[in-house]
Amino acid sequence: MDHQRNKTVLILDHSSFFSRPSGVTFNVNVQNTDQQQADEVNNDNTLGMKPLWTCVVECVLEYCRILFDIFEDDALVTLIVTGIDQRDQSSWWNRYKNLSQCMDFFAGIQPPQERSSANDDDLLKHSLNEAITALCTRSKKQSSPSDSDYTNSGHIVLFSTFNMKRIEIIERDARVFHESHNHMALEVTDFVPLAKCDLTLMDIRPLDQPIPTTNPEFHSVTSILHRTLYYTQTGQMLFTRMLQMLLKQHNLALTTVTGIPMKEDVASRSSLNYDVDIVHPAEVHDSLRERASLKYWRQIKDDVETIVLKWSSASYDPENYYDTYSAFRFSPLDVNSRESACLTNFLLSGKCVLLELSNVPAECTVNINEYGDEKNLNTSDIDLSLAPANNRLFSHMIISHNQELMIHALAFGMNNPMSKIGPCYVVTDEKDHVSLNDLEELMDEVDDDVLEKDLRVDSFINLIRTTTLYPIDTITSGKIPIEDSLRLLERHTRRCPLIINETILFNLPAPMNLLTSLILREKLSDEDEGKCLMALKHIDKMERVGEALPVPNNFQYTTKVMTPKAKKDEAYRFLWREIDYFVRGYKESSDSHRRIYQNIVDRRKSEYEQDSSVYQSNKVDFVFPMDETSSNGMTTTTMAAKREKASQENMEKPAGRVWSEFSDLKQVLAANSLRDMWNRKQQEKRAPEFDGRTEYPPPRVVPLYVNLNNKTANVPPTSSLPEKM
């Protein structure tokens, strides 16, 4: 799609010939239903005659307009008027960036003089040389080193008046120029040799002069240089020739959108149908060609071929994703006409129009009824029921993207009229590694509403909003914006649960939600830090007061005793564990994060002491507490993190603590996973033994072995042996 574009140079002859009247008139009469006005229609006072120059400028601007509409910056068009000095010779392809600049160029040019000057031919020759220079000059795309293999081709369009001799001279000149330039290009780096050059001559004649032929004449001057000659009268014919030339040179095509309903005026209810012609790259019609020969939809309109597609009023939902597979810019042919304006405004307002194939030739389709056996065909499936009733085929979609009109080709067929991915894809299937039983279960689909209840959709939607992408115009060097989005996603998913049931922290109302949202920031202001600490204090207070926590319905309590108090206590313990875990994940972000984390660590120590009384009165059984992160597929990392945590906490504990009572165990259990606790217990049980062995002969060892020694001392080994014997 992004193929290299041809360059185009338009040369306008500014000689006295073009000051002649063209025969095309213009009328400044105000059109009114007024009788008096009607009498004046042919009055000399209102009628003016356009000079040939005006006609050519109109035609050239229309040519440029379509190019700019469709190719934008890539239009690569430049204008040369004979005898008008182009001051900046280097910037051929940046000179005219849009239609407005082309118009400014013409606004600065005086109309041709009526007196002829002797050197008109020389001026034309000079312009031709300039044109070829321009074609050999690098365009912006060519100057980038990656496009070294760019084939440099271009068009020169010359609007003038010709006779056979003049044509010969021009051909010769063009040949000499391009050959010399191609030679030059070998030496000068600024130049690229021309691989192909099409010289189009437009022989302009006033309306009253007949033209010898309406067909263009072709002539190959050299293998590189080809000449085409069009004879044309001014007015409509010039416009048609221009269009034919434009379509051919830039591989464009016309589509007629037919049957556009338009209200005649606000009062009348009836609407008339209109046609609007649009110009777009010819590739748009490829999808039709795959279906059947284009001849079925082709019409000839004013000597130009067009494909007729029907406007369809099928409803369009901009928030749906249609199955389109190509998109091209288009431009209305008669842009300022009422019908075109109506269509474009409709589209620019964000609406969309589907274009329908009016008739699909029978030989290109399969009529199911014709080939089938009726009894086999009346299936329960929707496919068939659609086919005869809905015989409409939507092939294209016209729509505006950011104020740009685009035509999309749709993937179309009888069964997917809206070109969604077809109903054929009803699936719940698997690779073989899932057992058959599983598969059968998979067959029934999950209700979306059920899903919504369990998953933390709202928080994920927040994440979506945070990382919703928009284009950035100015980027700071070395930074790729989309990577910022990836970083954001990473931060936001680092320590957040996916499922509602697994969290209390994220279900808490203000001010705790401040903590969860602020911590995610990369930097915290003092104020933010204060807010977070406030939030922690708040929880503290809540806990003291005994406020109920928003525990999710399916929260997996680990207490056996299901008294409300036990539940609440556990909920708080769980909450603190969650907070600890959550903030820990971000403590490396900044000093503020670290301070908040430290605050939690400090706070938790005091928590236990206060809490210890509560646990003593409860009989608690433990089940592996639901870990909030086990859900998101990073079990291994969390395990590692936990192990790390466990060992960290071991360091903090006083060394010689003995786990003699189960109630002590419970304290730790309350805030830790059983796995952590188990590891710790095992380690700490073993710890004294190791100490004993390593610190040999420490005084501590002695008491441990005192009884043993006493026993052995009381019962002498020598005497015991024979006793046993």
Added chain:
Amino acid sequence: MPTVLLIDCSLGMAERFSLTIKQGDNMGTTMNIEKRSLIAKIIEALMTNVTSPTKLDTMSVVLFAGEDTIKIAQNFTKNSDDIIKSVQKVPIFGDLSLRSAIEFSKKYLTTAFGAQRSQKILVFTDSSHRDDELLNKNLTQSNNQMDVDLRKPAVTDEHSKVSSSNSHTDVSFVCIRKPSNSDRARLEDVTTQAQCSFSKIYWLLNREKENNSTVTQEMIKDMITNIKSDLTDIFVSVLKCGHYESQLAVYPTIKPAVLQTTGELLQPSNTLTVNGFIELSSIRSAMATSKHILLPIQRYTRPQPAVPMFATKKSAVAATTASTTPSSPSLSHQKKLNTTNNLYYLLLISLKKEKSAALVSINDQWYGAIHCQRFERKKKSSRLILSVFEPGDCIPWISSFERLGPYAMVFPPDNHGELAYKKQLWPVKPFARSYAETFLIWCRQNNFQNDINKFVRASAKLPDKVNIFHRELNKICRGAFIYGLRERLFHLLQKLFQRQIQTGKIKPEGVKHVQNIINYMNRLSSSDRYMKFEEMST
């Protein structure tokens, strides 16, 4: 991928074969059945499994024999039973014309689904009986149709070029005997002539190796496994969104694509990484080279309410220690499986609610979008659909994927406040388009007339709306300069306004303004360059 099962009904299909069905301890019963029944059995075996391909896509059954003997036995359906039923009694006709049957099937697929997305034709035929029949037919055909036989290879060459590049229709053959090389070549030839791409041949009996014509059920089973793995061509991939991950199946597989700018062939990576999100109304049905359905690997299970209680302290400790010791990977594995698709479902619901699409990278410089689609109106469930874009930046209204930034970066929140998301319009690239702005296009008489009418109408409203009048004036005068009409047009306009004043079309208070502009036009007609009215009068 919609699939047509194209079944040969020519005379050869009545040929008998022996089929051995094993029962228990190698006690096989051998049945003597016709080829057509064998094919019915194959299709039945293909369809009756839980992993029937109809779960993934629709299929139809077309019977064929001679050139005009083509019958749709079953229209596209997802009902396996209907398909099985339709092949139970396959009739027998005399002729055989494979090419027209394939062409028909292609047309049938195109009629039903369009020609843009991949489709499949599975031809059930046998090569053994066709050796003479088709060859003769081909010869006679070519003799009839072409004067010079030599031209034929050239034509097919051209066709195959076209088909290999453009065709989305894959043709595979299911044969009872392995076709000989010449048969194979002919099948390929027929495929390319029908402008489809040749994919594969499956066979039951290898004629070169074994001479006995006994088909066992294992043979059928093996073949079906092969066919099925090709038909249900799933690509298992990991969807990643930050630290969240979900395993999912992509159907059909993403095909490698070429990056236009460098000509590099890109393979899809097996991780789809979410880069961010784009509103569906912003992405506006961006064109995709292919569409894929994303399926969860694991069914969604609702979290269970509290785990059964333990009776005693002891058992609790025992159970918990058991579950936490490293020697129980199976449990953690199971646990992981249960929750492995949470991201999938979370994404599904969120995208649906938010009407957004996730931008995922398939490879370096290769992107796609995932959106949620409810695929049948009556049903309440949805699926994620992946649209794969052409590699590189090929969507005109998204100039560069890499230059998309998160919301807060593009629209920074004021005074460091909370991020308040508000749907924004996709920024418009500043480019003057002729249809979006009013340009003076005068190449048609009515364009010019409209502009003049507006101008004159504005003059009648004077002294109200002076600004509009001046705007129209400036427009017309600029046009006069652009199109080289200065003196003539100004002259006529001056006359027109004088007449308007005389006939009292201009309000008395407006006459002053009109006089001003007549003077302006006078001066302008002798000026070298166009100046706005305001500039000229000051």
